[in-house]
Amino acid sequence: MIDITLPDGAVKKVPEGTTPMEVAKSISEGLARNVISAKFNGTTVETVTPLKESGTLTLYTWKDDEGKKTFWHSTSHVVAQALEELYPGIKLTIGPAIENGFYYDVDFGDQTISEKDFPKIEKKALEIARGKHDYKMRSVSKAEALSYYKEQGNEYKVELIENLDDGIITFCDHSTFTDLCRGGHIPNTGIIKAIKLLSVAGAYWRGDENNTQLTRVYGISFPKQKELTEYLHLLEEAKKRDHRKLGKELELFTFSQKVGQGLPLWLPNGAALRERLEQFLKKAQKKAGYEMVVTPHIGQKELYVTSGHYAKYGEDSFQPIHTPKEDEEFLLKPMNCPHHCEIYNSKPFSYKDLPKRYAEFGTVYRYEQSGELHGLTRVRGFTQDDAHIFCTTEQLNDEFKNVIDLTLFVLNSLGFEDFTAQVSVRDLENPEKYIGDTKDWEKAEQAIINAAEEKGLNYVVESGEAAFYGPKLDFMIKDALGRNWQLGTIQVDYNLPKRFDLTYKGSDNELHRPVMIHRAPFGSMERFVALLLEHTGGNFPLWLIPTQAIVLPVSEKHEKYAEKVLNSLENHEIRALIDNRNETVGKKIREAELKKIPFMIIVGEQEEESESISVRRHGGEDLGSLSVDTFSDLVTTEINSTLKSF
Numbered sequence: 080m081i082d083i084t085l086p087d088g089a090v091k092k093v094p095e096g097t098t099p100m101e102v103a104k105s106i107s108e109g110l111a112r113n114v115i116s117a118k119f120n121g122t123t124v125e126t127v128t129p130l131k132e133s134g135t136l137t138l139y140t141w142k143d144d145e146g147k148k149t150f151w152h153s154t155s156h157v158v159a160q161a162l163e164e165l166y167p168g169i170k171l172t173i174g175p176a177i178e179n180g181f182y183y184d185v186d187f188g189d190q191t192i193s194e195k196d197f198p199k200i201e202k203k204a205l206e207i208a209r210g211k212h213d214y215k216m217r218s219v220s221k222a223e224a225l226s227y228y229k230e231q232g233n234e235y236k237v238e239l240i241e242n243l244d245d246g247i248i249t250f251c252d253h254s255t256f257t258d259l260c261r262g263g264h265i266p267n268t269g270i271i272k273a274i275k276l277l278s279v280a281g282a283y284w285r286g287d288e289n290n291t292q293l294t295r296v297y298g299i300s301f302p303k304q305k306e307l308t309e310y311l312h313l314l315e316e317a318k319k320r321d322h323r324k325l326g327k328e329l330e331l332f333t334f335s336q337k338v339g340q341g342l343p344l345w346l347p348n349g350a351a352l353r354e355r356l357e358q359f360l361k362k363a364q365k366k367a368g369y370e371m372v373v374t375p376h377i378g379q380k381e382l383y384v385t386s387g388h389y390a391k392y393g394e395d396s397f398q399p400i401h402t403p404k405e406d407e408e409f410l411l412k413p414m415n416c417p418h419h420c421e422i423y424n425s426k427p428f429s430y431k432d433l434p435k436r437y438a439e440f441g442t443v444y445r446y447e448q449s450g451e452l453h454g455l456t457r458v459r460g461f462t463q464d465d466a467h468i469f470c471t472t473e474q475l476n477d478e479f480k481n482v483i484d485l486t487l488f489v490l491n492s493l494g495f496e497d498f499t500a501q502v503s504v505r506d507l508e509n510p511e512k513y514i515g516d517t518k519d520w521e522k523a524e525q526a527i528i529n530a531a532e533e534k535g536l537n538y539v540v541e542s543g544e545a546a547f548y549g550p551k552l553d554f555m556i557k558d559a560l561g562r563n564w565q566l567g568t569i570q571v572d573y574n575l576p577k578r579f580d581l582t583y584k585g586s587d588n589e590l591h592r593p594v595m596i597h598r599a600p601f602g603s604m605e606r607f608v609a610l611l612l613e614h615t616g617g618n619f620p621l622w623l624i625p626t627q628a629i630v631l632p633v634s635e636k637h638e639k640y641a642e643k644v645l646n647s648l649e650n651h652e653i654r655a656l657i658d659n660r661n662e663t664v665g666k667k668i669r670e671a672e673l674k675k676i677p678f679m680i681i682v683g684e685q686e687e688e689s690e691s692i693s694v695r696r697h698g699g700e701d702l703g704s705l706s707v708d709t710f711s712d713l714v715t716t717e718i719n720s721t722l723k724s725f
């Protein structure tokens with residue numbers, strides 16, 4: 080008999096050779112029906128793998144990320160089989176699961192495929208899936224594996240096998256199809272009820288551009304047709320909400336090939352939006368005891384040698400700038416922290432002065448490969464809402480609570496309600512990976528966990544996820560389409576204070592080392608605006624949106640009155656525009672709708688006579704005829720309902 084420990088701590092005594100599926104059955108038939116993958120002692124196993132020793136078993140269903148991964152990888156085998164049957168002679172390479180679905184890299188030789196071939200491939204793959212074929216793992220010797228693929232003339236698989244040790248090589252069979260695979264499959268193909276190929280793209284073998292270019296076929300699959308339909312709907316929505324598309328439509332930002340790739344240019348609307356976000360945070364930060372600082376966009380190479388960034392990232396950064404006469408070397412600032420350390424170093428502090436909290440909207444530059452650039456989410460120049468807190472270890476708990484409060488305030492004011500937190504701590508089994516005193520680490524980790532607890536955050540603790548220089552807390556935000564964004568990292572740092580020899584005088588009159596916290600609730604203005612665009616679809620909260628209302632005179636006759644209304648709105652601090660082009664009111668409304676302006680103020684004969692305005696909300700709701708005062712109250716109430724004071 081062996082002992083199988085389940086995640087809830089329960090221990091089951093079962094005969095040696097029992098499979099994960101049999102364990103599931105012994106728990107409940109319902110669970111067994113849903114189990115699609117398993118992990119034993121931290122290693123992915125098949126649900127039919129006989130367990131030969133005692134250990135910890137986790138069973139996964141479609142609801143788990145691990146389950147989905149197994150499901151999608153298993154589907155990649157089925158799609159590979161369909162491709163092989165439809166395009167004889169192709170060479171298969173690798174087919175892993177990815178965050179949403181899977182891909183298979185294929186050398187199609189002289190043949191090509193395009194999106195219009197997808198339906199027939201999907202049909203074939205589904206036919207195969209319906210055969211309910213079991214996935215069967217089989218150990219093969221290295222010689223056997225090599226000869227199998229050499230016979231097929233598949234040099235890619237041969238290369239993969241050559242890099243594997245004899246004794247660990249396995250093939251996976253299902254139906255008439257065989258693939259080199261280390262395992263992790265659903266019980267049988269019949270569970271796959273819906274398969275959709277999403278795109279094809281070029282991909283170099285092993286990601287190396289000197290190698291053959293393969294065709295990467297992306298796809299996704301589901302255990303229910305309905306789930307595929309929902310997913311495709313989400314994809315459509317995501318396309319509509321793509322921040323690059325909305326950014327253009329709302330005239331927020333642009334890119335110029337002349338200025339350079341990955342360097343966003345903020346248009347007046349976007350700049351106004353950024354300005355408002357910055358003011359919003361600055362105001363809250365001031366209340367939270369931060370002091371603003373300003374630092375230059377470049378720094379001497381020596382600064383980054385001291386900070387350690389040069390050794391770590393120097394090669395992959397923008398290369399140094401040289402002064403023409405003195406031959407000094409400067410780097411574009413990749414982060415603000417070293418500058419802030421030197422601000423701290425500009426005068427001596429005693430324990431009574433701490434914590435010091437220096438904040439800066441600091442623009443930094445990081446080299447990204449051109450292929451990696453993406454809208455505002457991957458850029459080469461961006462502005463962080465950065466701050467560094469220098470404090471004692473004893474103050475960490477309060478400082479964390481303070482930053483959590485600030486981050487929650489930011490998230491709530493911007494309409495993010497669905498989020499979790501992750502506390503990343505050391506891997507206790509590999510203490511040599513971390514710098515700093517063990518006692519300090521313990522205190523810091525406990526301070527973070529206590530802060531998360533005291534603030535009522537929904538959090539998980541991940542061991543081994545801490546940086547080598549300190550533990551951290553991250554927020555994971557779920558956007559309106561259910562996608563996760565990591566945001567608002569609060570990072571403890573024992574490394575930079577040491578490298579910059581930061582000190583403070585303690586109550587014992589001795590010099591001590593402060594702890595540093597890096598934090599940025601938005602992350603960067605660029606990425607945050609992208610997230611905000613995709614989350615709201617461009618319908619920003621009323622307090623933030625660049626134009627809150629637009630005045631639409633029904634004809635030229637009412638232009639004077641419209642100007643008067645505009646004036647009055649401005650006096651009520653409502654950000655409004657006027658559209659007095661010689662166009663029909665219908666057309667003006669349609670355009671204002673596209674620009675996602677929350678309120679359309681229509682003025683004509685009746686309104687002018689009664690000194691009122693007719694208000695239409697974005698989306699079509701008619702608020703009827705109001706006085707400017709009443710409208711202004713309505714706007715204020717709505718703003719106050721989202722923008723709480725800090």
Ligand SMILES: [Zn+2]
Nearest residue numbers: 251260261262
């Ligand atoms: Zn596989």
Ligand SMILES: [Zn+2]
Nearest residue numbers: 415416467597
């Ligand atoms: Zn920093």
